[in-house]
Amino acid sequence: MPEKALLEVVGLPYPLVASGKVREVFDLGDAFLMVATDRVSAFDVVMREGLAGKGIVLTQISLYWFARATALTRHHLVDDHAARIAALGRDYPELQYRSMIVKKLKPLPIEAVVRGYLSGSGWKSYQETGKLFEYALPEALKESAQLPEPLFTPTTKAASGHDLPINCVDAAQLIGETCFEQVREVSLQLYQMGVARAAEAGILLADTKFEFGTDGAGQLYLIDEVLTPDSSRFWPMESYAPGGPQPSYDKQFVRDYLESLDWDKSPPAPSLPETVLSGTLNRYIEAYAKIVR
Ligand SMILES: Nc1ncnc2c1ncn2[C@@H]1O[C@H](COP(=O)(O)OP(=O)(O)OP(=O)(O)O)[C@@H](O)[C@H]1O
Ligand SMILES: [Mg+2]
Structure with missing residues (x-):
């Protein structure tokens, strides 16, 4: 329904x-x-x-x-x-x-993205500038390569439309220096927690996005959804091979299909074929079954 x-x-x-x-x-x-x-x-x-x-x-x-x-x-x-x-x-x-x-909280106006691998908009940035947004990187990294260390790459949280990358300095200005440091620190720790558990399940957690909110007293809380296939790139570990995009448990399958069309990515969306729908649902269920045991 x-x-x-x-x-x-x-x-x-x-x-x-x-x-x-x-x-x-x-x-x-x-x-x-x-x-x-x-x-x-x-x-x-x-x-x-x-x-x-x-x-x-x-x-x-x-x-x-x-x-x-x-x-x-x-x-x-x-x-x-x-x-x-x-x-x-x-x-x-x-x-x-x-x-x-x-709890009723006030969402911070940034999305807390952590990346451990070079993929998606991060890979696009590296191809264009040789950097991961503001971070210098070694030369000649391949698509989907592991980064020397996980990096915090926040974006704006747009009320509508696309979220855009934002420098750490600008993000700190937006939410306050102390709050920013706390968000960055906790996000990197949560990512590491996710990486460790996903590894036990044979999954690479390539990147993810967290959201945080504050209460009336200014205390920080993790909100929204956490480490799901909607907010993260999960790759099967056994087939991991840098040098191109990876097969994944997330909605990359839907994105790949849409990229194959002549669609300008503004509404209305094209219809998704049954094979793409069932393939995507199966991937979500597989990710669930592997992680939550
Ligand atoms: N505890 C919370 N208190 C207040 N708002 C929250 C809380 N947890 C999540 N939210 C907000 O609720 C919304 C969840 O809806 P959903 O995930 O469908 O939104 P979205 O389409 O991803 O993002 P948006 O609504 O920002 O366009 C998000 O805007 C999120 O920031
Ligand atoms: Mg959301």
Whole structure:
């Protein structure tokens, strides 16, 4: 069922406060209810077709990582999360496994990207300038090569349209020096945590994006989704071979198909063929099965 329809059928009595490309956010009063839909977005455009169950996979992967992130940072899940989700599930079983109940926080205006490998817009930057945005790199690195060390490459968080790379100095100006240092430090630590666990599952965590928010007292929290195939590049370790793009568990499959078309990446999105849809869903489920055991 298309996800808009699901949410209409469910008929939640709570006000909808935000509708992102993938998530719907409802106001529970003391907290937000974040429902991950089955929508697929690529190049910041929402596709016509959804992937049945994708929202569940995203939510369950995020919950796995939030539990592990507590050693490194505060995060947005309410303290009695499991009990509150179980209660929600009694009234709205369709929403139980695709929902998070979270503290109401103010998202920082940057996205905290960490890269351990040269791929995507990072590879594009290296080809054009020999650098990874502001960072100098060795010469003659291949596409998908491992970086000498993981690097923090923040972007703006655009209200609509594309997020753009931003220098660390500018990012620090935007959110404050102390907050920036904390975001950078925690992001690199979370990435390392992800790398270690993914490696046990035979997966390379090439890069990822975190979001953070603050409470009224200015305390920092990890928010949104964590180390999912929507926010990260996961590559199978056994076939890793620098020198080109890698097969992956994330939506690169959708991106590759779209790149093969003559589409200008502005809405409306072209239809995705059944093979691309099922192939993508299978990859998401495989990533889930490998990581969350
Ligand atoms: N605890 C939280 N408090 C407030 N906002 C949050 C919290 N966690 C996540 N968010 C915000 O909720 C939205 C989630 O929706 P979704 O992931 O679909 O958005 P998106 O399309 O990726 O991004 P955007 O809405 O910024 O275009 C994001 O804007 C995210 O920053
Ligand atoms: Mg998002």
